[in-house]
Amino acid sequence: MSSPSTLLSLASSIIVEPVQHCIQSAIRYLYTLCSTQLTIIIDEFRGITRNHIYEAAEIYLGTKIGPNTKRFKVHNTTRDKKLYTSVEKNEEIADTFQNVQLKWRFVCIQLKSPNPTIITSEKNLFELTFHKKFKEKVLNEYLPHVMEEYQRIKDNDKVMKLYAMNLSNDKAIWGSINFEHPSTFGTLAMHEETKAAIIHDLKRFVRGKDIYKRVGKAWKRGYLLYGPPGTGKSSLVAAMANYLKYDIYDLELTSVRSNSELRRILTSTTNRSIIVIEDIDCSVDINDRQLINYHYNNNNNNNNNNNNNKLTLSGLLNFIDGLWSSCGDERIIIFTTNHIDRLDPALLRSGRMDMHIPMSYCTPEGFRLLASKYLTNCNNHHRLFGEIEGLIENVQATPAEMAGELIKSDNPDIVLVEVVNFLKRKHTKEEKCRGTEKGAKRKKN
Ligand SMILES: Nc1ncnc2c1ncn2[C@@H]1O[C@H](COP(=O)(O)OP(=O)(O)OP(=O)(O)O)[C@@H](O)[C@H]1O
Numbered sequence: 426m427s428s429p430s431t432l433l434s435l436a437s438s439i440i441v442e443p444v445q446h447c448i449q450s451a452i453r454y455l456y457t458l459c460s461t462q463l464t465i466i467i468d469e470f471r472g473i474t475r476n477h478i479y480e481a482a483e484i485y486l487g488t489k490i491g492p493n494t495k496r497f498k499v500h501n502t503t504r505d506k507k508l509y510t511s512v513e514k515n516e517e518i519a520d521t522f523q524n525v526q527l528k529w530r531f532v533c534i535q536l537k538s539p540n541p542t543i544i545t546s547e548k549n550l551f552e553l554t555f556h557k558k559f560k561e562k563v564l565n566e567y568l569p570h571v572m573e574e575y576q577r578i579k580d581n582d583k584v585m586k587l588y589a590m591n592l593s594n595d596k597a598i599w600g601s602i603n604f605e606h607p608s609t610f611g612t613l614a615m616h617e618e619t620k621a622a623i624i625h626d627l628k629r630f631v632r633g634k635d636i637y638k639r640v641g642k643a644w645k646r647g648y649l650l651y652g653p654p655g656t657g658k659s660s661l662v663a664a665m666a667n668y669l670k671y672d673i674y675d676l677e678l679t680s681v682r683s684n685s686e687l688r689r690i691l692t693s694t695t696n697r698s699i700i701v702i703e704d705i706d707c708s709v710d711i712n713d714r715q716l717i718n719y720h721y722n723n724n725n726n727n728n729n730n731n732n733n734n735k736l737t738l739s740g741l742l743n744f745i746d747g748l749w750s751s752c753g754d755e756r757i758i759i760f761t762t763n764h765i766d767r768l769d770p771a772l773l774r775s776g777r778m779d780m781h782i783p784m785s786y787c788t789p790e791g792f793r794l795l796a797s798k799y800l801t802n803c804n805n806h807h808r809l810f811g812e813i814e815g816l817i818e819n820v821q822a823t824p825a826e827m828a829g830e831l832i833k834s835d836n837p838d839i840v841l842v843e844v845v846n847f848l849k850r851k852h853t854k855e856e857k858c859r860g861t862e863k864g865a866k867r868k869k870n
């Protein structure tokens with residue numbers, strides 16, 4: 426039996442409108458009586474808004490094209506070479522979900538206008554046909570599954586954005602570029618337990634919508650990353666963004682002039698994003714809770730006591746604690762610093778930043794991970810590994826320095842000798858420094 430929409434479109438193309446309606450109803454009625462099958466129609470538009478399920482079905486079915494599909498469409502984006510497939514008009518796609526057989530059909534109906542000067546338009550829809558007895562399963566489980574798959578595919582293909590602030594008409598606004606940083610948790614050399622704890626925390630966070638709602642907390646999370654330069658703080662931010670597929674807003678506090686401007690800038694960020702304030706100890710005089718203002722005082726001589734005209738630490742903290750709650754969901758804020766000891770205790774107080782993450786100098790495990798990534802043609806038992814690991818224990822070498830050495834050549838024998846020499850030189854230097862410091866202390870005493 427032809428599907429109802431085929432018969433309906435046939436009816437609408439050959440018969441005048443008043444009769445059309447009666448015939449369409451009759452066809453529908455007869456079809457329902459005779460068939461054990463049920464068909465759901467998923468229109469592309471509902472009024473003027475695009476139907477979300479249609480959009481999801483379009484993407485989902487693109488991944489279900491099988492050997493029985495006679496025609497399908499292919500496209501790619503300028504960004505990658507990956508080919509994307511999608512269903513062609515009137516093609517059928519079979520799918521199975523928990524042993525339920527489903528049949529999709531992409532229908533494209535030409536809508537003829539009575540006025541020949543007006544161009545004919547098209548109405549697109551999907552028909553989803555299955556046995557009547559699975560109606561509840563399809564509505565309550567299969568279609569939500571299609572939506573979830575769609576979200577997953579979309580996340581995988583998402584072009585992430587890195588936002589930075591631009592000054593336009595003396596007003597700070599966000600400008601963006603595509604974010605394509607290669608750092609992932611797999612490439613990060615850091616304490617494995619800390620890494621696992623962060624991943625666990627992020628997983629809980631993204632799945633936590635209901636928990637946050639239940640306990641009446643804003644759906645946001647704050648991380649403070651601290652450690653010497655080159656230990657991977659920015660790389661960790663990138664790895665977190667890549668893991669979550671979130672956009673990044675790089676907030677340069679030195680270009681913000683007042684609390685009200687900060688509020689405006691922060692409220693114009695989108696959900697599912699990470700706001701990063703790098704080197705928080707340098708970007709503002711964070712110890713001064715009274716006044717943290719650069720431009721305003723420098724550029725304006727009139728003394729205005731209104732706090733909205735200054736950027737204060739409490740303005741920032743208020744936003745994190747309070748106002749933040751009322752403006753959006755699924756937000757992460759990250760502060761990075763090289764000097765945790767210089768931060769105002771208000772920023773470190775428990776509950777303010779949910780996780781404090783130390784980033785440390787390179788460890789033997791960290792070195793092994795870096796070596797496995799940088800020297801793909803080297804097994805993990807190179808004769809110099811033992812010596813290198815012994816040296817690393819006694820030297821403060823950052824992962825950035827180690828990465829800098831490892832990238833010098835593809836030949837492990839050459840590169841690892843260089844690494845040994847580098848660590849030895851560094852060790853001698855550190856010994857000398859320690860000697861000088863001791864001497865200075867003795868003199869002082
Ligand atoms: N933990 C790490 N694991 C892997 N690579 C690292 C790590 N730390 C640093 N690197 C390498 O060194 C480069 C610089 O590191 P990154 O900018 O992340 O350090 P940082 O801690 O943010 O430094 P800064 O305090 O100067 O901002 C990275 O692009 C990466 O190649």
Ligand SMILES: [Mg+2]
Nearest residue numbers: 658659660703
């Ligand atoms: Mg950095």
